[in-house]
Amino acid sequence: xxxxxxxxxxxxxxxxxxxxxxxxxxxxxxxxxxxxxxxxxxxxxxxxxxxxxxxxxxxxxxxxxxxxxxxxxxxxxxxxxxxxxxxxxxxxxxxxxxxxxxxxxxxxxxxxxxxxxxxxxxxxxxxxxxxxxxxxxxxxxxxxxxxxxxxxxxxxxxxxxxxxxxxxxxxxxxxxxxxxxxxxx
Amino acid sequence: xxxxxxxxxxxxxxxxxxxxxxxxxxxxxxxxxxxxxxxxxxxxxxxxxxxxxxxxxxxxxxxxxxxxxxxxxxxxxxxxxxxxxxxxxxxxxxxxxxxxxxxxxxxxxxxxxxxxxxxxxxxxxxxxxxxxxxxxxxxxxxxxxxxxxxxxxxxxxxxxxxxxxxxxxxxxxxxxxxxxxxxxxxxxxxxxxxxxxxxxxxxxxxxxxxxxxxxxxxxxxxxxxxxxxxxxxxxxxxxxxxxxxxxxxxxxxxxxxxxx
Numbered sequence: 001x002x003x004x005x006x007x008x009x010x011x012x013x014x015x016x017x018x019x020x021x022x023x024x025x026x027x028x029x030x031x032x033x034x035x036x037x038x039x040x041x042x043x044x045x046x047x048x049x050x051x052x053x054x055x056x057x058x059x060x061x062x063x064x065x066x067x068x069x070x071x072x073x074x075x076x077x078x079x080x081x082x083x084x085x086x087x088x089x090x091x092x093x094x095x096x097x098x099x100x101x102x103x104x105x106x107x108x109x110x111x112x113x114x115x116x117x118x119x120x121x122x123x124x125x126x127x128x129x130x131x132x133x134x135x136x137x138x139x140x141x142x143x144x145x146x147x148x149x150x151x152x153x154x155x156x157x158x159x160x161x162x163x164x165x166x167x168x169x170x171x172x173x174x175x176x177x178x179x180x181x182x183x184x185x
Numbered sequence: 186x187x188x189x190x191x192x193x194x195x196x197x198x199x200x201x202x203x204x205x206x207x208x209x210x211x212x213x214x215x216x217x218x219x220x221x222x223x224x225x226x227x228x229x230x231x232x233x234x235x236x237x238x239x240x241x242x243x244x245x246x247x248x249x250x251x252x253x254x255x256x257x258x259x260x261x262x263x264x265x266x267x268x269x270x271x272x273x274x275x276x277x278x279x280x281x282x283x284x285x286x287x288x289x290x291x292x293x294x295x296x297x298x299x300x301x302x303x304x305x306x307x308x309x310x311x312x313x314x315x316x317x318x319x320x321x322x323x324x325x326x327x328x329x330x331x332x333x334x335x336x337x338x339x340x341x342x343x344x345x346x347x348x349x350x351x352x353x354x355x356x357x358x359x360x361x362x363x364x365x366x367x368x369x370x371x372x373x374x375x376x377x378x379x380x381x382x383x384x385x386x387x388x389x390x391x392x393x394x395x396x397x398x399x400x401x402x403x404x405x406x407x408x409x410x411x412x413x414x415x416x417x418x419x420x421x422x423x424x425x426x427x428x429x430x431x432x433x434x435x436x437x438x439x440x441x442x443x444x445x
Binding site: 028065067068069071072075076079095098099102120121124125128129133136137138139140141143144145 | 191192193194195196197198199200201202203204205206207
């Protein structure tokens with residue numbers, strides 16, 4: 001079923017919308033959640049929350065790219081759950097490594113204004129659009145999806161050292177780019 | 186906290202960029218381990234097969250110029266953008282224009298994103314700090330993307346005046362369903378001149394392309410084969426035939442000045 005048809009089901013308040021979303025994007029959302037959360041139970045709850053949130057937010061939201069929307073919801077919910085878990089017990093996992101690597105990339109953050117968020121969004125999009133496709137994919141595989149370096153290397157036919165080098169360079173470039181744009185979070 | 190802020194900030198990225206790196210693409214990217222020529226071969230085979238079939242079905246032949254109202258297929262073939270990006274990036278490196286970057290059309294599916302980029306270029310090239318380089322084959326998607334084709338055509342015409350290399354990519358693009366033998370020759374030339382393919386690589390690429398069609402189960406195989414480009418070795422034997430000239434690249438400043 002096409003995305004537009006699924007979204008139409010949401011608008012019609014037809015519960016088939018969730019079933020169809022699940023059928024089409026469960027693997028994708030599960031991949032995101034599993035990279036962030038270590039417990040199967042947490043992953044399942046995260047996915048249920050994501051579908052529930054989709055149901056509650058469409059409408060008024062009308063995503064044209066449902067995969068992007070579901071991915072964004074899943075990532076945010078998974079990350080919220082990760083932080084909640086960390087409050088109870090500091091854990092490791094792949095995301096802890098991902099966060100360690102990102103440590104120096106961005107400055108400490110207070111609650112940003114709408115304008116600051118929009119500026120950051122624009123800057124990030126501009127930065128990544130200027131990067132070669134492979135750089136974008138490697139960086140986002142690692143820092144958006146939380147994929148393991150060895151998996152990225154294997155999927156792209158690169159060495160792990162190559163992936164790490166590319167990530168390191170891109171983090172530095174991103175930091176400079178943000179500074180140049182005066183982004184302070 | 187800083188790291189968490191950074192991780193959260195990445196959540197603001199456009200879905201187009203995020204989906205580009207989505208796990209669904211992993212199987213495609215794994216194919217990158219295959220040599221570039223093989224990857225290209227697959228694409229060329231698929232695209233030319235569609236081209237040949239389309240030409241046969243709609244009976245337009247293969248003589249129409251891409252700029253003279255190319256027919257748009259009712260069933261566009263969605264080929265992974267990464268592949269084209271690879272080709273173009275390789276081409277840009279080879280011509281020493283690493284300052285250029287590729288804006289792919291992945292984010293343009295809502296029919297507005299592309300215009301945003303154009304407007305940015307039209308207003309002031311300096312605003313983005315670099316020269317935009319947009320793959321021409323997006324024109325092929327104009328219809329399915331519900332773009333304003335007339336406006337799009339005007340913008341393409343304007344950009345072509347500024348950036349001759351734009352036209353080069355159009356000819357490189359194997360999606361072009363109206364490739365003539367002469368244009369195909371130009372594609373080969375461009376692949377060599379810009380992307381640094383060796384004659385041997387091209388021979389292997391095109392040999393494999395022919396072999397794939399030979400091995401396929403399609404009907405009218407002979408007709409399709411007749412529409413495929415000859416293996417490049419044939420070009421070597423045609424002495425005295427001049428290849429098209431390589432267009433000069435305008436500098437970014439020149440481009441920006443021309444925009445006004």
